[in-house]
Amino acid sequence: MKVRGFRQANAWLHNWTGLLLGWLLYAIFLTGTLCFFQNEITLWMKPEQHGSHPDAGSAERAWATLQRLAPTAEQWRIQLPGERNTAIQVNWNEPGQEKRHALTLDAASGEPLEVRETLGGQFFYRFHFQLFGIDYMWGRWIVCIATMLMLVAIVSGVIVHKKIFQEFFTFRPGKSQRAWLDAHNATAVLALPFHLMITYSGLLLFMYMLMPWGMQSVYQDDTRRFFSELFPRDPVEANPAPMQNGVPLTDLRPLLDEAERHWPRGVGSIEVRRPGTELAVIELRELGGDSLLDRGAGERLRFDGTTGEPLDIPPQADGGTAKAVYNVLTGLHLLRFAGVEMRWFFFLSGLLGTAMIATGLVLWVGKRLPKRRKSGTTPFGHRLVEVLNVGTVAGLPVAIAAYFWANRLLPLGLAQRIDWEIRCLFIAWALCLVHPLLRSYRRAWIEQLALASLLYAGLPLLNLSLPDSHLLTTLAHGQWLVAGMDLTLLALAALFGLAAWKLTRLPSSAVQNPTRKAPQEAPI
Amino acid sequence: MIWLGLALCFSGFAALCLSMDTHHEQVFGTDAPDGRRLLLRLLGWPTLVIAVFACANALGLSVGIALWAGQLSIAAGILVLLLAYRPRLVVPLALTAPPLALLPLLFR
Numbered sequence: 001m002k003v004r005g006f007r008q009a010n011a012w013l014h015n016w017t018g019l020l021l022g023w024l025l026y027a028i029f030l031t032g033t034l035c036f037f038q039n040e041i042t043l044w045m046k047p048e049q050h051g052s053h054p055d056a057g058s059a060e061r062a063w064a065t066l067q068r069l070a071p072t073a074e075q076w077r078i079q080l081p082g083e084r085n086t087a088i089q090v091n092w093n094e095p096g097q098e099k100r101h102a103l104t105l106d107a108a109s110g111e112p113l114e115v116r117e118t119l120g121g122q123f124f125y126r127f128h129f130q131l132f133g134i135d136y137m138w139g140r141w142i143v144c145i146a147t148m149l150m151l152v153a154i155v156s157g158v159i160v161h162k163k164i165f166q167e168f169f170t171f172r173p174g175k176s177q178r179a180w181l182d183a184h185n186a187t188a189v190l191a192l193p194f195h196l197m198i199t200y201s202g203l204l205l206f207m208y209m210l211m212p213w214g215m216q217s218v219y220q221d222d223t224r225r226f227f228s229e230l231f232p233r234d235p236v237e238a239n240p241a242p243m244q245n246g247v248p249l250t251d252l253r254p255l256l257d258e259a260e261r262h263w264p265r266g267v268g269s270i271e272v273r274r275p276g277t278e279l280a281v282i283e284l285r286e287l288g289g290d291s292l293l294d295r296g297a298g299e300r301l302r303f304d305g306t307t308g309e310p311l312d313i314p315p316q317a318d319g320g321t322a323k324a325v326y327n328v329l330t331g332l333h334l335l336r337f338a339g340v341e342m343r344w345f346f347f348l349s350g351l352l353g354t355a356m357i358a359t360g361l362v363l364w365v366g367k368r369l370p371k372r373r374k375s376g377t378t379p380f381g382h383r384l385v386e387v388l389n390v391g392t393v394a395g396l397p398v399a400i401a402a403y404f405w406a407n408r409l410l411p412l413g414l415a416q417r418i419d420w421e422i423r424c425l426f427i428a429w430a431l432c433l434v435h436p437l438l439r440s441y442r443r444a445w446i447e448q449l450a451l452a453s454l455l456y457a458g459l460p461l462l463n464l465s466l467p468d469s470h471l472l473t474t475l476a477h478g479q480w481l482v483a484g485m486d487l488t489l490l491a492l493a494a495l496f497g498l499a500a501w502k503l504t505r506l507p508s509s510a511v512q513n514p515t516r517k518a519p520q521e522a523p524i
Numbered sequence: 525m526i527w528l529g530l531a532l533c534f535s536g537f538a539a540l541c542l543s544m545d546t547h548h549e550q551v552f553g554t555d556a557p558d559g560r561r562l563l564l565r566l567l568g569w570p571t572l573v574i575a576v577f578a579c580a581n582a583l584g585l586s587v588g589i590a591l592w593a594g595q596l597s598i599a600a601g602i603l604v605l606l607l608a609y610r611p612r613l614v615v616p617l618a619l620t621a622p623p624l625a626l627l628p629l630l631f632r
Contacts, residue, residue, distance in 0.1 A: 166544070169537075169600065171605070171608045190596075190597045190601050194593060332590050341526045342591055345594035345598055349598065352601065
């Protein structure tokens with residue numbers, strides 16, 4: 001058996017882990033990147049909320065609405081509008097019922113809004129760690145294994161890359177294979193800290209699934225007890241709730257003023273236990289805390305519900321260093337704490353990672369073209385890689401656009417509307433996987449990229465038909481949450497359009513049958 | 525402060541990259557003289573380090589370091605694209621970015 005050198009062995013490992021999992025990792029990375037703006041995407045997909053403009057009185061209006069709609073509830077929760085949402089989310093449960101009632105309220109009027117059914121950005125969130133359409137535990141295991149192999153591919157990729165420091169800043173655009181390799185190296189090396197952090201912390205999030213033995217040996221099968229000790233919640237008072245006797249709640253305004261004196265960012269949410277009784281308790285929570293150690297949970301203040309007197313808060317158990325490390329790393333992955341600039345930085349880093357995978361996949365085909373040309377045949381495997389490349393790298397963005405279009409175009413009263421939005425995504429993706437079978441590699445790329453460009457550019461235009469959602473009003477009102485999404489869609493459309501146009505201008509020889517041998521290359 | 529961090533990352537990387545012959549040639553047309561190469565390195569590394577403090581100052585140490593890691597990637601990414609397409613802009617931008625990022629801090 002031929003003995004390979006260390007670098008060649010790593011090159012082999014890098015090629016094959018990268019290829020076999022590349023398409024899956026591309027989908028995980030792209031949808032995961034979108035998750036940094038999960039709430040913004042969800043908001044964009046609920047245009048009924050775009051007309052809701054919060055002001056200083058929003059909390060009291062929600063308060064009044066709940067007193068009217070749910071006077072006998074056991075508990076209310078009010079999620080106030082923040083940096084990432086314009087409307088108020090409320091939910092409550094009636095005594096003896098497990099199921100919670102949830103409503104979205106207009107921040108300006110306090111009235112309930114009829115919001116279309118959609119999973120919004122949550123779909124991408126769930127997909128990126130448990131996929132879709134298969135049992136979720138299977139999905140998690142698959143994602144988990146892919147993530148581990150991504151770490152393998154990153155580390156072996158660094159070993160393979162001979163001139164990691166000399167070529168740190170190198171990108172030589174042009175027609176040759178060299179440019180793709182440069183782009184692959186640059187996107188990989190520049191964002192290396194981010195890649196390592198995001199894959200490693202992603203694995204940590206799966207820690208209790210991957211290595212449950214420590215937990216199982218101490219807690220036997222009572223994993224619920226393990227998690228409740230690790231992430232403690234306040235004990236629920238055991239004494240039975242007294243009868244509703246219509247004791248009026250205290251005025252909310254002074255409590256909010258008190259809280260805002262403590263917290264410059266303001267109040268994020270309000271929880272009321274046993275409203276309408278003399279044991280009512282009001283708890284205010286700070287809007288998005290910025291410490292990684294508590295996963296951005298923020299501080300709390302608690303008041304007596306009838307008198308408005310401040311109450312003590314049961315101290316949170318301190319989990320020690322190991323828990324702090326876990327919280328910091330997973331908090332980084334989930335980006336709970338982050339402000340908008342930070343989100344953009346991570347979003348761009350995520351796109352770099354997505355580009356790294358995409359360029360790697362394209363390279364695999366390109367590297368093997370000269371050999372194919374020499375022998376004059378196209379092996380089945382190579383053709384399959386080409387088809388999957390186009391259908392995933394260009395096809396998934398097209399499918400995501402189809403999801404957004406479905407959100408806008410499907411009738412509001414459609415049964416299973418949420419499912420239909422997702423079906424549209426997968427139908428579009430399936431078509432994108434079939435289409436390259438019928439076209440040449442190059443034509444398939446051009447057509448799908450052009451289609452993606454058209455679909456993304458069309459979405460902001462389609463918004464013109466909605467009263468509160470189009471760019472003219474959102475920009476005029478300074479509603480950057482909604483306008484930002486539209487502008488990003490336009491930027492993406494421009495990017496896809498540019499890519500398609502560049503490809504049409506490229507002499508076909510550069511794609512189909514490169515005649516010029518690229519200069520000395522690293523063995524990728 | 526966040527933008528100052530990004531600007532400093534960019535300038536630091538620009539100095540480091542100009543201390544390499546290939547990139548010095550891309551921008552100035554010649555290899556870097558020995559003295560200048562050393563000077564650029566001595567400027568580049570500390571600038572990258574100072575950027576950590578700008579980030580930590582804005583967001584606390586733990587989030588600051590995470591932000592800094594993200595900014596390093598993005599600053600280097602911008603630099604790579606500029607070198608490829610607009611090499612002449614590298615030096616002016618590297619010199620003006622940090623002062624420009626400081627401007628908003630003066631007018632608060």
